[in-house]
Amino acid sequence: MISNIKSIFGVNSDNKYGFTTDFHSHLLPGLDDGVRTFEQSLELILELKKTGITKIITTPHIYNSKYNNSPETILPKLEELKSYFKTQNCEIEIEAAAEYYLDDFFLNKIKNNEPLLTFGDKHILFELSYINESHLIHEAVYLLLSNGYSPILAHPERYNYYHFNLNKYQILKNYGLSFQLNINSLSGYYEDDCKKMAQKLIDADMIDFVGSDTHHGNHILALQKSLNSKYYKKLLTKDIKNNEL
Numbered sequence: 001m002i003s004n005i006k007s008i009f010g011v012n013s014d015n016k017y018g019f020t021t022d023f024h025s026h027l028l029p030g031l032d033d034g035v036r037t038f039e040q041s042l043e044l045i046l047e048l049k050k051t052g053i054t055k056i057i058t059t060p061h062i063y064n065s066k067y068n069n070s071p072e073t074i075l076p077k078l079e080e081l082k083s084y085f086k087t088q089n090c091e092i093e094i095e096a097a098a099e100y101y102l103d104d105f106f107l108n109k110i111k112n113n114e115p116l117l118t119f120g121d122k123h124i125l126f127e128l129s130y131i132n133e134s135h136l137i138h139e140a141v142y143l144l145l146s147n148g149y150s151p152i153l154a155h156p157e158r159y160n161y162y163h164f165n166l167n168k169y170q171i172l173k174n175y176g177l178s179f180q181l182n183i184n185s186l187s188g189y190y191e192d193d194c195k196k197m198a199q200k201l202i203d204a205d206m207i208d209f210v211g212s213d214t215h216h217g218n219h220i221l222a223l224q225k226s227l228n229s230k231y232y233k234k235l236l237t238k239d240i241k242n243n244e245l
């Protein structure tokens, strides 16, 4: 797989990502459905660097009963990864936060003022169920904003129950929620409807951030295609805030 990736990117690939910071990925080994080993993490990060990324904020899932992560599992693993990179002479600015799954477990953490993993200026990344529209989102966004956080919804284009109802997205935006598009949505890596929704959100100037959501080598292969897509080039003309992080 990696040899395929290398042949696609080549050694002197252009900096097509367009920004220096990527803040959505699963590159801490063994914590979730992302990479399994330090070596895999290194391989993927070297490929991400070739797209122009110089800073990675990796975001393991925190999803109660599925991926039982916390600052206690994530931050020591980040330090281990940094130590490994030093031995490999890999220079990359890397931090860790999380991709929180919105459920009562997460909502209670917010209510109880438990320490949450953030990045940038108290930015916090969270995702929703792919199956059921969550009634918790309004309360969660309200509480996060009230507590000084800057909430970012991961891949809004991937929630089928919002599709083709731009008003639902507008309501969330009006609350003060930011949107992070998965770049790979633009090449149809996920579903076709997801690609169409991604394009609509770009056309409506509703995207604030982009992310690679890299879990494995297939995401890197798709990324090259996505970065070359017409809509990614269109998105680069918009006000995207990745470099503020």
Ligand SMILES: [Fe+2]
Pocket: 024, 025, 026, 099, 154, 213
């Ligand atoms: Fe993710």
